[in-house]
Amino acid sequence: MDHRQWVWTIPKVLRSALRRDRKLLGxxxxxxxxxxxxxxxxxxxxxxxxxxxxxxxTWGDPFNGHPHxxxxxxxxxxxxxxVPSPFGGxxxxxxxxLFQQNVLDRMVAQRRLSPQFAQQLRSWQHSGFAGLWWxxxxx
Numbered sequence: 001m002d003h004r005q006w007v008w009t010i011p012k013v014l015r016s017a018l019r020r021d022r023k024l025l026g027x028x029x030x031x032x033x034x035x036x037x038x039x040x041x042x043x044x045x046x047x048x049x050x051x052x053x054x055x056x057x058t059w060g061d062p063f064n065g066h067p068h069x070x071x072x073x074x075x076x077x078x079x080x081x082x083v084p085s086p087f088g089g090x091x092x093x094x095x096x097x098l099f100q101q102n103v104l105d106r107m108v109a110q111r112r113l114s115p116q117f118a119q120q121l122r123s124w125q126h127s128g129f130a131g132l133w134w135x136x137x138x139x
Contacts, residue, residue: 002075003051004090004133008032008099009068011121011128017112018058018067024112025056025067031102032069035131038102039095040077044085048077073133095131103129 010018010028018024032054040048051074058067076084104121107113113121121127 006071050077100129
């Protein structure tokens with residue numbers, strides 16, 4: 001089966017919040033999973049689920065932490081009846097904007113960011129949010 005490595009990153013300005021409250025790392029991982037599901041649902045239709053495994057990474061020294069998510073994702077998704085559907089090319093710009101939206105919405109809802117600061121982050125040309133993937137590999 002083909003699979004891809006996906007990486008989800010956040011801007012430096014938000015990293016200190018994740019260093020102070022490690023529970024937010026789980027939220028970051030949930031945002032990555034939510035983004036993957038929403039992206040594939042838009043591409044394939046409702047009900048499709050890929051095979052995926054997510055890992056939280058926080059490498060860096062205490063002054064240079066870099067929390068991000070690695071995911072190993074199948075190159076196809078399945079619906080409940082078991083029929084697989086490949087999803088082919090991924091638009092990283094769309095994926096990154098969707099991830100940004102999910103993370104900022106969650107942080108505002110939890111009152112970890114003000115709506116004004118979240119809006120400011122949304123306006124940055126180079127936001128620091130990324131949803132990146134690499135071409136399929138065969139296992």
